[in-house]
Amino acid sequence: MERKWLYAEAFLYLGWARVLKQLPFAKVAPTLGVRTEESSFAHDPSQDRILAGVSTAIQRMSRHTWWESMCMVKAIAAMKMLERRGISCTLYMGTAKDATGRMIAHAWLRSGPHYLTGYEEMSKFTVVGKFANNGHRKKQLEHVRG
Numbered sequence: 001m002e003r004k005w006l007y008a009e010a011f012l013y014l015g016w017a018r019v020l021k022q023l024p025f026a027k028v029a030p031t032l033g034v035r036t037e038e039s040s041f042a043h044d045p046s047q048d049r050i051l052a053g054v055s056t057a058i059q060r061m062s063r064h065t066w067w068e069s070m071c072m073v074k075a076i077a078a079m080k081m082l083e084r085r086g087i088s089c090t091l092y093m094g095t096a097k098d099a100t101g102r103m104i105a106h107a108w109l110r111s112g113p114h115y116l117t118g119y120e121e122m123s124k125f126t127v128v129g130k131f132a133n134n135g136h137r138k139k140q141l142e143h144v145r146g
Contacts, residue, residue, distance in 0.1 A: 003053070008129065009056035009081060011065065018067045025140025032091055033133035037094055039088035043112050047087055054081045055116040067130035070105040074117040079133055086135040087111055092118075 028111045029035065058078045060108045062069035069077075075091050082089045089111035098104045108118025115122065 003057075006053055006057045006134070007061055010054070010061040010077060013077035013080050014058070014062055014065050014069045014073055016080065017073040018065075018069065020076060029131070032076070033131035034129055035129070037090075037132035038130055039090045039111065039132045039134065041113055047112065048114075050087065051082075051111055051114050051116060052086060053112075054078055057081075058117055066131075071121075072105075072117045074105040075109040075123070078116045080145055082111055083133055083135055089116070089133050090136040091131045091133070092127050093129040094122065094127050097123045 020031070030054055055078065058074050058081070062074050062077075073091075079091050080091055089109055091107060091109050092104065093107050095105050106118060106121050108122045109116045
């Protein structure tokens with residue numbers, strides 16, 4: 001039963017992330033965390049099960065949405081699921097050129113030493129942005145407001 005709730009939550013957050021992706025990035029960026037910073041790479045074994053569950057739920061449910069649920073949508077959805085659980089993470093954005101020389105973008109999410117989304121392609125991209133989310137929404141907003 002727990003897995004079904006996790007999958008339902010992933011589906012809802014994928015939908016929410018897709019809505020956020022439609023908004024101007026300047027409006028969404030403050031909700032992603034602290035710009036240009038990274039969360040800790042420290043390993044907390046007590047979180048391994050949660051991280052694996054969130055990653056699996058996002059990957060599986062993204063294949064069943066009727067909207068586009070590509071890298072940025074998956075990274076934001078997983079970030080929000082971790083934030084809800086008080087787990088810190090970092091969302092990375094990168095750029096590269098494809099085989100035809102066109103600029104392409106990619107996003108991925110890391111918590112501790114674990115990559116939850118986008119890890120399959122991340123090595124091909126140069127990081128151009130990162131947002132550290134400490135898992136505590138109230139503190140983030142205080143930092144953004146200055």
